[in-house]
Amino acid sequence: MKMKQELDYTRGARPLYAQLYEILLHKLRTGEYKKDDVLPTEAEFEERFGVSRITARRALAELVSKGLLKRQAGIGTMVISTSEKQQVKAGIRLADGHQQLPISRHNLAMESVEPPPTVAAAFGLAPGNQLMRLTRTLYRQNQIPAQLNYIYLTPRLGPLSLEEMDNGLYQLLEERHENIESWQDTITASLADENDCRLLDIPVATALLIKTRKGYNQQQQLVEYTIARHIANCYEYLVEGGR
Incomplete structure (x- = not known):
């Protein structure tokens, strides 16, 4: 429950998926999540952060799109890199x-x-x-x-x-x-x-x-x-x- 306090639910705050994305990105950068680690499931993120599975899925999808995570059938969401590659966003x-x-x-x-x-x-x-x-x-x-x-x-x-x-x-x-x-x-x-x-x-x-x-x-x-x-x-x- 403690982790839920990391998110800002006040009116006008950044979208929850964006906040969750930044938290997970920080954990990757600081080594809390290391290469080849398997991340918690969407259901576990839902419990830990008090967000919907749709929100958790979108945050994870952003990290997948940046080449930091990959989804592997039968295993889950795995860390493949802890640093972002050069990105072009349009x-x-x-x-x-x-x-x-x-x-x-x-x-x-x-x-x-x-x-x-x-x-x-x-x-x-x-x-x-x-x-x-x-x-x-x-x-x-x-x-x-x-x-x-x-x-x-x-x-x-x-x-x-x-x-x-x-x-x-x-x-x-x-x-x-x-x-x-x-x-x-x-x-x-x-x-x-x-x-x-x-x-x-x-x-x-x-x-x-x-x-x-x-x-x-x-x-x-x-x-x-x-x-x-x-x-x-x-x-x-x-x-x-x-x-």
């Missing part, structure tokens, strides 16, 4: 400096649709087959939507309803044992189409940043294929390097 963030404002998600529709050919091919579907697609908008406090998401989900989840998204998509994936363990993003650009204009309330031919994300489970099976359409003048693409 992502899209708000350009107005308001990154700390809460994000609101408005789920618009959950429907079975025939996906675009590129999405069908990624899931290994024959032409004419359908996937469940979640359509949602994202926005900050009291602002018009700044982003439109089309999220295509693996057929392994079966039929889904909009109500099942009430507790969040990743909570649903956790319950269905389809947790996202790794992902790949691609950034392109486009002009707004008629549907973008309607759902984002923007003029025709507004510039958009398009982020395509493929999310995979622990078995490297595709779970989600998200096409996120960002209003370009609301966001910036940031690349950072360091250890």
